[in-house]
Amino acid sequence: MKRVGRYEIQARIGQGAMAEVYRAYDPKIDRVLAIKVLKQEYCENPEYAKRFIREARAAGALSHPNIVTIYDVGDAAGYPYIAMELLAGDSLDNALLARGQFAIGTVIGIGQQLADALNYAHGMGIVHRQDSRFRDRARCRRRPRRRGRGRDDPNGSGPRHSPVYEP
Numbered sequence: 383m384k385r386v387g388r389y390e391i392q393a394r395i396g397q398g399a400m401a402e403v404y405r406a407y408d409p410k411i412d413r414v415l416a417i418k419v420l421k422q423e424y425c426e427n428p429e430y431a432k433r434f435i436r437e438a439r440a441a442g443a444l445s446h447p448n449i450v451t452i453y454d455v456g457d458a459a460g461y462p463y464i465a466m467e468l469l470a471g472d473s474l475d476n477a478l479l480a481r482g483q484f485a486i487g488t489v490i491g492i493g494q495q496l497a498d499a500l501n502y503a504h505g506m507g508i509v510h511r512q513d514s515r516f517r518d519r520a521r522c523r524r525r526p527r528r529r530g531r532g533r534d535d536p537n538g539s540g541p542r543h544s545p546v547y548e549p
Contacts, residue, residue, distance in 0.1 A: 448499035
């Protein structure tokens with residue numbers, strides 16, 4: 383994959399159960415960003431594609447310093463995508479491997495930032511529903527950032543998005 387819509391793909395930087403994430407370049411505004419693209423096997427089912435777009439819209443409605451910014455959502459040649467802020471830093475897994483156990487103050491600080499982001503999202507009607515993919519998507523930064531899976535209501539009938547936390 384060399385392009386997704388107007389975005390020029392530079393490298394694959396990660397994947398989840400349903401989507402792959404790429405580092406990309408937006409030539410229109412001269413910005414490097416991340417593109418999350420629904421995997422081909424899920425594109426074949428219209429319900430997955432609709433859910434993916436609902437998740438993007440839910441995440442795009444959030445504006446908080448500890449939640450990743452969504453720039454665009456669309457469909458390129460049958461592949462739904464989400465264009466979002468690209469966050470620098472190591473994954474939490476890699477940081478733990480490289481540094482070992484974090485100091486208690488660091489853990490408390492990360493927890494406070496996560497709680498602040500979750501409190502904001504809940505106040506906006508989005509209920510967080512993170513699963514084991516948390517550790518695969520976390521980044522070691524000063525501020526947590528959120529993108530990805532969650533629901534706007536406890537019954538699961540509303541928009542969804544998948545959080546990624548960037549401590």
